[in-house]
Amino acid sequence: MRYISIIIIIIGLGFIGYSGFHLWNSKQMEKEALERAESIISNDNSDAASFTPQFGEEIGILELPKLKKSLPIVEGVDEDDLAKGVGHYSGTALPTEKGQIVLSGHRDTVFRRLGELEIGDELHVQMPYGKFKYSIEETEIVSADDLTVIRPDLEEEMLTVTTCYPFRYVGDAPDRYIIYAKPMN
Template sequence: MKKYLPIFIIIAGLVFIGYGVWEVVDISHKTEQTLDEAKLALKSPSGKNKGSDKEEFKPKFGEAVGILEIPKINAELPIVEGTDADDLEKGVGHYKGSYYPDENGQIVLSGHRDTVFRRTGELKKGDQLKVKLPYGSFSYEIDKTKIVDQADTSIITLQHNKEELILTTCYPFSYIGNAPKRYIIYGKRI
């Protein structure tokens, strides 16, 4: 039995690695598919996100609603309504109850650190972020970043006093397993 133990460990390791690779490929495929849906929604105002009029913009959960562009890292990411696990597998999730551009409130977008927000640690104060929706394109400039404990919910205030874009992801970026902290990026409208 002892002579088969190393073979069993190697096989178990290969299965574990294979599963991890399959997950990354699957999520990447879902994100690309959702990006295509988001581009279609932007081109076709009469499509599933209804009109190009802001008042008609009422996305459903799980629906591709727009695109988040991050020029510094050459990223074009689909924005999905909702932040459930299924939604975040498709792209950047728009937090339920938060606002959209031109609604004078807190816009909260979340994503996984090992998929869509893999390179957000490279972003610095002054870098640009762009949100494209069926009713317009909106530019933001990063004005600060912050690292908080994973249980800290004070970031999401859902304030309705001024427009601000907030990106959230887990931290540290290279952590294996459930990360103990959150990386927050604040953007102001320009």
């Protein structure tokens, strides 16, 4: 019985160690991506028309002033992209373009505190060609398989931020938390 207890403790410590390493590694990747994004923003003077993001590259910074967070934005939303920060859903608009800008991130890394934001809070997006401010107008919770939140035919500029929900859920979350924000004048 004593040996079984020791084995269970070792297995538990292994899980804790693995989880700790995963969190540390995610923070390191996010930090490096943020440094690259800051460098791109400070060194690039391109305009919106000539800006052509490449998959997997840092393209900007999402600032959440209320949470005092700056997060790198990476082109694409596959696992490698989301491991670095917030992913820009390719094929959706970018700031200054008419249409919907869709940004997604993991609830257990970059968007851990996203639920603390409220209607009226600001979101800032820094791109190589400028800084853009948005105000949260609406939030909603939808099923994970509900793709109606992506609206390619939207006539006006809107920032949509998505993550899994519930925030503290263990495993694959059944829902998505959506924030809709409009440009501030």
